[in-house]
Amino acid sequence: MSISSFNRRWATVILEALTRHGVRHVCIAPGSRSTPLTLGAAENRAFICHTHFDERGLGHLALGLAKASQAPVAIIVTSGTAVANLYPAIIEAGLTGEKLVVLTADRPPELIDCGANQAIRQPGIFSSHPTDSINLPRPTQDIPARWLVSTIDHALGQQTGGAVHINCPFAEPLYGEPDETGMSWQQALGDWWQSDKPWLRTSSAQEAVKQRDWFFWRQKRGVVVAGRLNAEEGKHVAAWAKMLGWPLIGDVLSQTGQPLPCADLWLSNSQAVTELAEAQIIIQFGSSLTGKRVLQWQATCEPEEYWLVDNLPGRLDAANHRGRRLSCDISEWLELHPAEKRMAWDEKLTTLAKIAQQAVKKGTTEFGEAQVAARLPELLPDAGQLFVGNSLIVRLVDSFAQLPAGYPVYSNRGASGIDGLLSTAAGVQRATARSTLAIVGDLSALYDMNSLALLREVSAPFVLLIVNNNGGQIFSLLPTPAAERERFYCMPQNVNFAHAAAMFSLSYHNPASWDELQTAVDHAWRMPHATVIELTVGETDGAQTLQHLLAQVSQA
Structure with a gap:
């Protein structure tokens, strides 16, 4: 019996089961233990495969794909700490409802807790954050294929949102040309292979109920x-x-x-x-x-x-x-x-809203992040979409801008972390093939800088707008102790992103006025690639503008 061939058959059944639940995008990180899953995904024509060398970014790429496609997205990673790097994306999906199917390759049980390389305790690693967790056995013909597909179908059929974690141990050897090992095991599923329906159909639909009053x-x-x-x-x-x-x-x-x-x-x-x-x-x-x-x-x-x-x-x-x-x-x-x-x-609320809007217009005449937040709708591409980062920028846009009705807006506002914002935006773009404007702060961009690599492969114009106010200036709005604010909260890094853009061969602009920004953005919408636009702004100008306008409107 060829272990490597049967590993492949086992993985092929898992992946084919996923197609019956609407999975079309598969995000894959490099790894050896995940070879059966990776090769199985590569040869399944139902899948669009995406790759990234950074598992944390890969998880958020999948999150973005799931947000925009409103369909489940699969993730394949190897064993060890590669698995742990998916944690932030799984937490976010659990809070915001995107469907992720996380396939983590693992060492077989005899290699756990005995000093074997890259072997950690993976079952239950994500605690309560997935909606379901399955710890599969080592592939064996003693277990019928119908058990395997039924197990997958039951978990995915009950998935209304969040991640399903499927831990997949594989014994070595992992490589080798496929042979006839396990053919009859696989063929026992009969005409299921020619159908497009799950083996086991379940439902967990939540129907709307009319309130009688x-x-x-x-x-x-x-x-x-x-x-x-x-x-x-x-x-x-x-x-x-x-x-x-x-x-x-x-x-x-x-x-x-x-x-x-x-x-x-x-x-x-x-x-x-x-x-x-x-x-x-x-x-x-x-x-x-x-x-x-x-x-x-x-x-x-x-x-x-x-x-x-x-x-x-x-x-x-x-x-x-x-x-x-x-x-x-x-x-x-x-x-x-x-x-x-x-x-x-x-109607009094309408009057107050007009007063606030006029105050914003008069109070954001100077070039900076407050002005960009207020005039953000002017930068949006036609028939495009917006991705808004976290911390200060999303609060400024929320407070100052009036976005068009029905214009797609995405964000990671479940756990509201700054991890994976660039990769999530990349996933949103890949799922829709729409022109995309993503706006994030400088620390957010630094935190996910590896994912600039994902922006080399875009299917429509993509503008990454980095508002560089030299640190986490959201803390300027909070009663953080002034003496420790810079060192322990804002943490200014004194960087610019020109070299980062160059490292990944991305276009770069650093406009110093609204007109220069508008020109750079207009040009970017005509280019079939990604453009990084960095706005170097006063460190506390945005936070101070918000505080000033709050005081003004509160007394209106």
């Missing part, structure tokens, strides 16, 4: 809060709220067009909070709110009912309001709960 609540004074939505949901929620005459507070990730822009500014005004207190019901669609003032208001509001609609599991409401947690597809829920045409009940 909706006809009553839709006649009340309501407020709509929109968190992270997709483009279709964002447009639908905005139209629904407008029909009801309810004010809509839209997050930067809501894709609603933010009909009351700059919410995180005008919510600092006591008049706004007083008016919103008149609401009898608040309905929130989507989680992961960004704005500090929005979150503060959301935590302290006391309507008669607070409903939260999202297809993710869990409460998703840190304030634990009295009301209803409705786990289902948002578009389906809206169809079951039609709006009734009513007059807007609070």
